[in-house]
Amino acid sequence: MTDFAATEVLAAADVRTWVDEVAAKTKPASVRYLTGSDAEYQELVDVMLEAGTIVPVPKRPGSYLARSTKDDVARMEDRTFICSEQEIDAGPTNNWRDPAEMRETLDELFEGAMARRTMYVIPFSMGVVGGPISQLGVEITDSPYVAASMMYMTRVTDEVHTAIESGDFWVKALHSIGVPLAEGEADVAWPSNPNRYITQFPETREIISFGSAYGGNALLAKKCFALRIASAMARDEGWMAEHMLILRMRHESGRTLHITGAFPSACGKTNLAMLQSSMPEWTIETIGDDIAWLRPGKDGRLYAINPEYGFFGVAPGTSVKTNSVAMEMMERDTIFTNVALTEDGDVWWEGMTKEVPENLTNWLGEPHDPSGDAPAAHPNARFTVRAMQCPSIAPDYDDPAGVPIDAIIFGGRRPSLVPLVMQSRSWQHGVFVGSTVSSQQTAAAEGPVGQIRRDPFAMLPFAGYNMGDYFAHWLRMGESLGDKAPKIFNVNWFRRDEEGGFPWPGFSENARVLDWVAKRVSGEVTGVETPIGILPAADELNLDGLEIDRDVLDELISCDVEGWRDEMLGVSEFYEIFGQRLPGELGRELTDVKRRLKEAAEAN
């Protein structure tokens, strides 16, 4: 059954055992081990071209467009399960299933699931193989789209087998689109099964995903491993797995700082990571755009790596004006998913240019109707590209030791109330701030777009265990880091004015906020103490060359006491769901904020 001759990969013995077991159950026509070569990538491309899964994008060498079905365009949070032995260990924010029951359900679904398909075995490393913060995994999938995407997003290499053979830990990640073919049955361009399960078994560190081929549901190294499984590993082993970008700020004086930022899906991580600074004294280097693994180093500081090898970014809204770095990065060797196609063979999406080109083919492959409401590209259309193609990538972005973090920034999409930037009073207060992050929902997940929900640490859909315990883990990390802990901030680029516009110009101008963060880290500015945290004093934000009304800006950096008192009622309600698992420290922080707000209200 197993077709070793095809690649001559000497797979690690326990990988082979697992592969044989899965193949015996799922009954693929053949098994193909990948080693990460260009020839293999080309082979996957050829398979997909033949099947109609992708079409070339002639204007961009080595680039392709994949069109999914209408129902397989985003993460599906209601089909995502944490299968811990005890329900309480999944916590109130996760869907829980009993692991034995879940396995039984999946066992049935996987029976013969890969019939007449090729089963790909993909050894991958998150971080450089052998790095002190790195981890290994093997994904099995019957989707060539998933296999090709994994080759861009992770380090696919048979060195993984050598490391496994020498005893290194690895994660099993099993995926099937769940569409076996009957004898002679023709395939469709985007096969997927509407009966979907994205399951994580945090205790045995396993992932099993069925039915969907969409990124977050199927590229199992990403959200399933690097966040859900890794967060559980990190809790047990004293490190952190976070939904964070990582960037380096380099000042013309030579000073450098490293910052991580946790914003919910489609709330600006990729854009901030690739920021083109509007302040000439600062240059930004990209280290990661979505996931950070952090570990205390020998010097007691917190070090972060980007475990990924590529970017799976949101296309709509990306333009030469908003993110020229990303636009340049996508000029070649990019897999686009669910974008529109122009008449002359280029990709297009809403926000890419002001003018909508004529005669677009929309993401469904149909003629676009410019007079209608439907967008040409799906709002969660994505690009997949290797990190090294990014013009702003830090030359040492894959240093296995990571970079020492000076500041952590939380944020979300809040049309009102939440100021442009704020610093927490302490690590503990920062954990309170992170635990209360909330944001308007975006198209990155199925569900109502625009509704505000709590998304603590931007990890609501990604914590692999009880979120109350996750808060406690953050508090513990702060205790052990002591005065070497990064400073914690909160930002909001998404305030709206009465016309629905963004009063803060955002994008490159966010450099001005990073500049204030840097000055707070060095102690060059003092800020103003308010009940919710430290806000910039009126003259502390550098506004040189920026056209913004002073009153508008003042409102963006003020504390609306009454608004915040209401907000804290919502936080109290949210905290109740954690019961006994809510760390006492956070309850006390909430009481303190409420008291400070009350005092401020009475002083007025």
Ligand SMILES: Nc1nc2c(ncn2[C@@H]2O[C@H](COP(=O)(O)OP(=O)(O)OP(=O)(O)O)[C@@H](O)[C@H]2O)c(=O)[nH]1
């Ligand atoms: N108004 C405004 N929009 C922004 C800003 N930064 C990003 N956006 C828009 O927000 C959307 C998502 O931005 P991304 O940077 O891709 O978000 P992300 O957090 O990386 O998203 P995921 O890949 O889903 O994790 C895009 O349409 C951006 O154009 C900003 O500063 N201001």
Ligand SMILES: O=C([O-])CC(=O)C(=O)O
């Ligand atoms: O995981 C995905 O599918 C895309 C992504 O980055 C997110 O939703 O945060």
Ligand SMILES: [Mn+2]
């Ligand atoms: Mn992103």
